[in-house]
Amino acid sequence: MSATFVSEAISAHHNAEQFMSGKPSLDSWLRSHALTTEAKGVSRTFVWHEDLQVVAYYSTAAHLLQRQALPDRIAKGNPNQIPAIMLGRLALDKTLQGQGLGSVLLVDALHRILDATKAVGARFVVVDAIDPNAAGFYARYGFTKIPETMRLVQKISAIQAAITGSPSSQSS
DSSP: OOTTOEEEEOOTTSBOTTOOOSOHHHHHHHHHTHHHHHHHTSOEEEEEEETTEEEEEEEEEEEEEEGGGSOHHHHTTOOSEEEEEEEEEEEEOGGGTTTTHHHHHHHHHHHHHHHHTTTSOOSEEEEEOSSHHHHHHHHHTTOEEOTTSSEEEEEHHHHHHHHHSSOOSSOO
16 A cells, blocks of 8 residues: 555545545445444444545445355354454545555455454455456455355455464354
């Protein structure tokens, strides 16, 4: 990540009006809903900014997976309801795309998620990809696609091992 970018929780001081990822639904959600969901505690949004101008963001929220909605190889051994963290949105401004920064933004999000799991239990990170390209992006980083959906999941323990080189305290 460029040394000029700051990564922090969104606030009213951040300017998102010029943010354009190429995905209108991601752009409008940031401008119209991120601060509201933050205030209501529905999700947390983190931004990269340069002089308070938002250039990238992601949101996270608590989530609950239903075991029967997962493939058997993933669901086996889990309770009927499985605590998870939803990585709800992840987007870079068009000016940053094509520079490999999407993976840096994803790692930023996953680090925050791993920190959260030190205080609150979660077994998986869940993403609902916006399109097949996004699904392919997450799959390249170890997320498993749920058949016939745009949902992908990855165990927290696998993320911990990939990022830090050591397994988490959770069992796989």
